[in-house]
Amino acid sequence: MSWAETFRIAAEALLGRRMRSLLTMLGILIGIAAVMLTVGLGEGARLEITREINRLGSNLLIVMPGSTSGSSPLAGATSLTMDDARTLADPSVAPDIAGVAPMMSTRANVQHDAERTTTTVTGTTTDWESVRSRNLVDGRFFTASEYASSEQVVVLGPSTAAALFGDTPPVGGAVVVNGQAFTVVGVLEAVGANALSNDDDLVVLPMTTMAQRLAPPATARTLSAIYVAATDDASISAAHQQISRALVVNHGTTSADQDFSIMTFQALMTAMNTMTGVLTTLLGGLAGISLVVGGIGVMNIMLVSVSERVREIGLRKALGATPALIRRQFLVEAGILGLLGGALGVALGLVGAAILTPALGIEVAVSLPATLLALAVSLTIGLVAGVYPASRAAKLAPIDALRSE
Amino acid sequence: MSALLEMAGVRKTYATGAVAVEALRGVDLTVDEGDFVAIVGPSGSGKSTLMHIIGCLDVPTQGRYALGGEDVSSMTEAQLADVRNRRIGFVFQQFNLLPSMTAERNVALPLMYAGVPRAERAQRAREALERVGLGDRTHHRPGELSGGQQQRVSVARALVTNPTLILADEPTGNLDSRSTTDVLGLFHALHDAGRTIVLITHEAEVAAEARRVVRITDGLLTEETPAHAAGAPVAKGGTP
Incomplete structure (x- = not known):
């Protein structure tokens, strides 16, 4: 059958x-x-x-001042400096690191004509664009020469640009940040808000300019965070160790009382x-x-x-x-x-x-x-x-x- | 004529609980090709057991049984199924037709297990139904047929494979007298066409139709002279 x-x-x-x-x-x-x-x-x-996580950058590590394990978390709040960022950017010290974006952030008033808003102003290096995997919808990011000569240029987040400029194209326009005049050179592409931060409402400018013009003298030399991009997802833990080792040496502490903390999105994921x-x-x-x-x-x-x-x-x-x-x-x-x-x-x-x-x-x-x-x-x-x-x-x-x- | 069915010293013992019941106690039986044999006996005589063994539905506990030259006493279940399919056409008292299938498909059922292609099966089933006079009922289901017609369908099913032996177990037990005559007429026609028929019954009138009658009593066989062959009346003790 x-x-x-x-x-x-x-x-x-x-x-x-x-x-x-x-x-x-x-x-x-x-x-x-x-x-x-x-x-x-x-x-x-x-x-x-x-x-x-991929939107934020899965290969991203964030180094923040202050210890999460120490007895007084605020003790090292000013521990990160540009020296640390330079050390991490050195391939002989940290071969698994592809990019380093030191950041200095503050809240500030931003104004264009009659429109004004309060937002996060971040001073950083040219690496920020690639480390944070951000794109621009209009104009360009600030250049190395603008960074070197502390030009008064800013890149706006899309929400900030919309709030200040409405329908007019912002690139080439002028904004006033805490009383200082800046020229808009680019507008970032929107990535959406998330639980950690609103990455669409911000102003980015060269850190050199930030230190000279906007930062209070007391904090002009300290970083609020260093964003580090590992070469790829697989090298995150290697990069983590390299950062840890380098900063412990830089700060002259031991790994037991280190005055910084490292966060990875991969661990979160x-x-x-x-x-x-x-x-x-x-x-x-x-x-x-x-x-x-x-x-x-x-x-x-x-x-x-x-x-x-x-x-x-x-x-x-x-x-x-x-x-x-x-x-x-x-x-x-x-x-x-x-x-x-x-x-x-x-x-x-x-x-x-x-x-x-x-x-x-x-x-x-x-x-x-x-x-x-x-x-x-x-x-x-x-x-x-x-x-x-x-x-x-x-x-x-x-x-x-x-x-x- | 050569022997189609040869049984020698067949015993069958059933273990029912603690007691062993010996249903057959050494049966010798030979049926020649083309013969028409009736096996008679009261209920409890071992008649059904003998029918099961002849039909290869069961195997003897002891003794030898050959059907068409094949020794079936030590075959596996699968081999027995094959022998039943090729050699035996069953006609049961309860007809045993599948109620959901048409007459044609019921008749074609054994051909399916023989591996005959579907179109040929339908053709042969229709021919078999015509032979039993039901050519116009091929697409009726058993429920739409009378008892006599249902039994004729099962006769058609029994002969559709061209089996060596047609084995009928009380084929008229559930039929009225008219249908009984009908079905017995069919058996005569098949016998005349050269088929070997073994008919198991407890009715003397039915047994009288056969050429040879074998009586089973308490698990043992005795040969009887058929009533009509001897010119004697059919029913024993029924005449003045």
Whole structure:
């Protein structure tokens, strides 16, 4: 007997008990849909975090003054200097560092004609653009020569530019920062706000200019942070060690009482991924239990089906069906129940994902491999659930089967 | 005529609980090709057990049984299924038709297990149904047919594979007298066409139709002279 024949008979048997087949599939259907949605939600959250971190720069390290572990965190608040930035930029000291952007930040009033706003003003080097992976929508970043000669030029964040200039093109325009006149040379591309900072509302200018014109004398030589870009994602921990070593030497402290701290986005990302991973596994596992229950449902109904069809099985055997063929028949039936339940579950999962994505604001990520895996799992569940009923059917003695009324 | 069915010293013991019941206690039986044999006996005589062994639905505990020269007493279940498929056409008391299938597909069922392609199966099933006079009922389901018609469908199913042996187990047990005559007429026609028929029954009138009658009592066989061959009345003790 051909496989096509086996499938045809199985399909007829299932269609002959349509309602029961549907109800039997329900367990697997709900299980697959639930697993798809929870895993999809976890995956969506992970993608969201990754996107956010990549936007900030996944290879970025931030060196901040002050210790996070020392007894008085404010003790070293002025510990970072331009010397430190220069040390880190030296490839012989820190070979895994690609770029260093020392930063000196303050809040300041910025004015253009009648429009005024208060925002973060950051003095930095030309490396800032690449270290922070920022692009410009208009104009250019300040140049090395402008930096060297402390020119009064600024680059505006897109929100700041919009607030001050409205619809007029800002490049070439004049702004006044804390009473000093500056020329706008470029406007940054928007990256959106995040939990850490609003990277769209800011003014960037050469640090040399900042130190001379804007910073209070007491803080003119200290940095508020140094942004460091590692050569790639893999060299972050190497860069971390190199920074640590170099700054401990520079400051003449030991690693136990270091007066700075280093933060990496990758550590943050790893922590968040671990958290979402644990949550996903937990919820997915709960949903997986319903799959197991669904499998038991299939086994139960297949057993009922076998005892209902004892006469049919006996007749088929009398007419020449071998035990192997009978087993195959029932396995295929159980497999179809599993696979069809899984397919309907995938359909329900897709609908659920389409509804939940806008409702929750988090993408419910449904991937093709995950979908295929779900189908394979549901087929396997069906087959495994069918093994015992099928072998019961195969073992029925034809005379006992024919005798039963 | 050569022997189609040879049974020697066949015993069958069932272990029901602690007691072992010996249903067959050394049966010797030979059926020649083209013969029409009735096996009669009261219930509990081992009649059904003998039918199961002849039909290769069960194997003897002891003794030898050969069907068409093949020793089936030590075959595996799968081999027995193949022998049943190729050599035996069953007619059951309960018809045993699958209610969801049309007459044509019921008749074609053994051909499916024989691996005959679908189109040929349908063709042969229709021919078999025509032979039993149901050429116009091929697409009826069992529920839409009378008892006699259902039994004729199962006769068609029994002969569709051209089996060496047609084995009927109380084929008229569930039929009225008119349908009984009908079905027995079919068996005669098949016998005349050269088929070997073994018919198991407890009705003397039915047994009387056969050429040879074998009586089974308490698991042992005794040969009987068919009533009509001896010119005697059919029913024992029924005549004045």
